[in-house]
Amino acid sequence: MAHDLVCWKCGASLAELSLPLRRLDECPKCRAELHVCRMCVDYDTRVAKHCREPTAEEVSDKARANFCDHFKPRSGAWVAPNTAEVDRARAGLEKLFGKG
Numbered sequence: 131m132a133h134d135l136v137c138w139k140c141g142a143s144l145a146e147l148s149l150p151l152r153r154l155d156e157c158p159k160c161r162a163e164l165h166v167c168r169m170c171v172d173y174d175t176r177v178a179k180h181c182r183e184p185t186a187e188e189v190s191d192k193a194r195a196n197f198c199d200h201f202k203p204r205s206g207a208w209v210a211p212n213t214a215e216v217d218r219a220r221a222g223l224e225k226l227f228g229k230g
Contacts, residue, residue, distance in 0.1 A: 137162055138169040138207035139193075151203055153195050164203070167192035171204040 135144040135151075142159035144151075153165045167173045172183040179188045183200045 134205045135203050136205070136208050137164070138166065141208040141210065149203070151201075153197065163193070163195040165195045165198075165201055167196065167198070169203050169207045170198070170200075171202045172200060173204075173207075 133145060133149060135147075135149075136142060137144060137157035137160060139162035140157060140160040142157055144157065144164070146158065147155055147164075151164050151169075155164045156162060157164060167180065167189050170181075172181050172186065173192065174180060174182050179186075180192060181188075186198055186200045189196045189198060
């Protein structure tokens with residue numbers, strides 16, 4: 131069954147994996163674990179414990195596989211880094227400190 135999930139860590143397509151994702155499934159490209167908070171529809175850094183599911187047990191490492199029964203993978207888990215902003219900040223620091 132095809133789906134539009136991508137890895138939360140590198141953005142690679144996960145279409146070759148079947149749903150539901152198993153606890154030990156990994157990204158075929160970067161080998162990141164996929165049954166993780168950062169890949170879940172309830173992951174939200176704006177709420178307590180970074181989880182919108184009030185009955186879920188707290189997971190300390192949001193990037194490691196866990197046993198949460200509430201896990202549901204979300205398609206928008208990967209966000210491309212803003213490299214232009216990082217480059218501007220780095221250039222500003224190099225100018226300020228005389229490096230480069």
